[in-house]
Amino acid sequence: MRAVFSYVKPYRWPAIIALMLMFVELFVELAQPLIIAKIIDEGILPSDGTAIWLWGIVMLFLSFLALGAGITNSYFSSHVAQSFGFDLRNALFRKIQSFTMATYLRFPTSSLITRLTSDITQVQNVLFMSLRIMLRAPLVVIGSIIMALLVNAKMAIFLLLGVPFLLVFLIIMVKKGITYFSVVQARLDRVNRVLQESLQAIRLVKAYMRGQYEASRFQKVASNLQVDTVKALRIMELIMPVLLVVMNLCLLLALWFGSAEVRSGNAQVGDLVAVVNYAMRMTGAFSMFAFIIIAFARAKASAERMEDILLIEEGTEDRAGIKEIEENQIGTIAFHNVTFRYPGTNVDVLSDVSFSVSQGQKLAIMGATGAGKSTLLSLIPRFYDVTAGEVYVNGRNVASWDLDILRGMIGFVPQQSMLFTGSIVNNVSWGKQNAALEEVQAAAAQAQIHSAVESFPDAYETKVGQKGVNLSGGQKQRLSIARALIRKSHILILDDSTSALDVKTEAALWDALAEEETTMLVVTQKVRTARDADRILLLDEGRVVGFGTHEELLSGSELYKKIAASQQEVE
Structure with a gap:
């Protein structure tokens, strides 16, 4: 004691x-x-x-x-x-x-x-x-x-x-x-x-x-x-x-x-x-x-x-590391032969995954449920350490980065929208300390939620109920996206974060995000979302089974062709 x-x-x-x-x-x-x-x-x-x-x-x-x-x-x-x-x-x-x-x-x-x-x-x-x-x-x-x-x-x-x-x-x-x-x-x-x-x-x-x-x-x-x-x-x-x-x-x-x-x-x-x-x-x-x-x-x-x-020493985050960022490497991501299994298990969730994303590119990640999409994204901000292989962000191995610097370069929107009890302005500015109201409004506008918030009686001072119970699923997703956008990060990760948006709102969101010089990784089940990406990464049971543009995968991947056909996206 x-x-x-x-x-x-x-x-x-x-x-x-x-x-x-x-x-x-x-x-x-x-x-x-x-x-x-x-x-x-x-x-x-x-x-x-x-x-x-x-x-x-x-x-x-x-x-x-x-x-x-x-x-x-x-x-x-x-x-x-x-x-x-x-x-x-x-x-x-x-x-x-x-x-x-x-x-x-x-x-x-x-x-x-x-x-x-x-x-x-x-x-x-x-x-x-x-x-x-x-x-x-x-x-x-x-x-x-x-x-x-x-x-x-x-x-x-x-x-x-x-x-x-x-x-x-x-x-x-x-x-x-x-x-x-x-x-x-x-x-x-x-x-x-x-x-x-x-x-x-x-x-x-x-x-x-x-x-x-x-x-x-x-x-x-x-x-x-x-x-x-x-x-x-x-x-x-x-x-x-x-x-x-x-x-x-x-x-x-x-x-x-x-x-x-x-x-x-x-x-x-x-x-x-x-x-x-x-x-x-x-x-x-x-x-x-x-x-x-x-x-x-x-x-x-x-x-x-x-x-x-x-008294736990092992299993706590080692935050010390490199703090300097090389300008010519900003926004780059690379996976080199990455294998990962969750601690305490003997099953590989990811196996020998390799790909790279250049600065400002948009990568769409697709695959069936359990293919390892969310797990792959969690390795970028180093929520977990890889079992084998290496993950690089901004030109350096994630294990060598100072954790605060690494995560400060990333805007992360999880699969399940999480809002905190408090006002809308507090929820959005939670992504950036001491953010001005103008910054909150700009991020909300980019996330296609500004008009909806302004229509509320108390606008940005509207109180969010427990877990956002007084908001729709789409509104919660867009507020979560706004919280990530206000950070102005080098890398934006969206883990199936637009699933509750209608077609028109989602299209407007992607148009707004296209103006950003940000590298984007987007998990999606929609071919219409993936087809506009610079590259598509197709996963199946933790392995890369396709990597290329929409057209390249249509001609070279039977799995992708089936997915596209099921959504009537084959031209």
């Missing part, structure tokens, strides 16, 4: 102050039984009112001192815990952002969300409890034993009888708790995953009338979570009864022996009351261990899950 709790270091001084204040509270708590003993022995038994008032004032002063220390301790403890949680959450998020796509796919999105929310909250709460009461409980036990021994060693011995047993018992329960709550957090991941999938597909669920099925699926994972949580808590619930039985037995023995000592004149009544008081404080502290162990076990399991993220 060292990696997780290293984020406490910037707040060590507030934490130290909180601990010092906790020691003040501890001192007062341990002093009170002695003061009570003094009041009994020096005030009540000899009927000395002055002694009662004197020790009463001392007790009242110490009580106010403890009150002030407790309030101030809570302030500093909250500050440390909240600041720690803020820094840790940001560090985890930045770490996830640095993952390669291969590393990212190792963790379900729901699991990452749980680690960034629930797991951090568990650890944050334990940190607060540690500074407030968690460390205080064992110190109360130790301090009570020491003070009881100082008051009357013979009576205090009986309080020590159960301590070794309780320590062994608590260690066993901590280990069991960590195991059980690791399972609980994993179950919570599954609940979040099912919930996320169901909510994301809510339209599909309603269209197929699968609400009852999804409810049953959610009930199943929620039931598993409930069963494992109850199992963990039932084990933890054994702690307090066992602690109370053992401590009360020790207390009874101390009372039996102490009363005999008082009757024989070997001990004062105040001594017996003080030892009993310390025994009660020990019992209270031990009873707190039930809650402490549950919190610690959950936090330990959560901290280990977060360390799984923080």
Whole structure:
């Protein structure tokens, strides 16, 4: 847990102050039984009112001192815990952002969300409890034993009888708790995953009338979570009864022996009351261990899950590399004998792919579903590293580029349009920081969406609903394209990004893009779109089976000829 709790270091001084204040509270708590003993022995038994008032004032002063220390301790403890949680959450998020796509796919999105929310909250709460009461409980036990021994060693011995047993018992329960709550957090991941999938597909669920099925699926994972949580808590619930039985037995023995000592004149009544008081404080502290162990076990399991993220070294993006761009190579792309398979699989998605694209050219990429089109495009901005071969962008191997520079040269529009909650202007300008409204409008006009946006009551300030639910499929695609165009990149990648556009709008879009001096790679299923490209790359099961112009492929590729014939594009 060292990696997780290293984020406490910037707040060590507030934490130290909180601990010092906790020691003040501890001192007062341990002093009170002695003061009570003094009041009994020096005030009540000899009927000395002055002694009662004197020790009463001392007790009242110490009580106010403890009150002030407790309030101030809570302030500093909250500050440390909240600041720690803020820094840790940001560090985890930045770490996830640095993952390669291969590393990212190792963790379900729901699991990452749980680690960034629930797991951090568990650890944050334990940190607060540690500074407030968690460390205080064992110190109360130790301090009570020491003070009881100082008051009357013979009576205090009986309080020590159960301590070794309780320590062994608590260690066993901590280990069991960590195991059980690791399972609980994993179950919570599954609940979040099912919930996320169901909510994301809510339209599909309603269209197929699968609400009852999804409810049953959610009930199943929620039931598993409930069963494992109850199992963990039932084990933890054994702690307090066992602690109370053992401590009360020790207390009874101390009372039996102490009363005999008082009757024989070997001990004062105040001594017996003080030892009993310390025994009660020990019992209270031990009873707190039930809650402490549950919190610690959950936090330990959560901290280990977060360390799984923080300690990942392999699988994070190495961003350092070449930053200088050669002007004569801008916009060039070349694949040299590229083979690629996804991490953890043994099937080649791309096999021995070679082609090149010159500056300003438009390359259309065609092929059946699963041919490797989107995978090929993902190698250009280096979302993945190739298994074999080399990919060149702007004259250099993508592995040698500084990642920020490489991706800054590319405008990427994925297959599935992704819009963020916020205004239209924010969504378009997301592609370029600090973009002016004029730049946003120019990009939107080029993407053939400006007129539609202007027709909205709030124009570019129109709020986009979750995942763009208040926009049509074509509007979302064009806004995604505008977001890429505003970057003014050397290379524009469109991964089947015009599938929802009508013929007229798509034609206007291609005419507008033709004015750009940008190299374009376009995945499309439409021959009418591909035929205007400078070159067409035809893929089949991850292999290049055709490369050339529309006319060249019509005469030299049976597969392309079939595709064209099916779309009635043969002249």
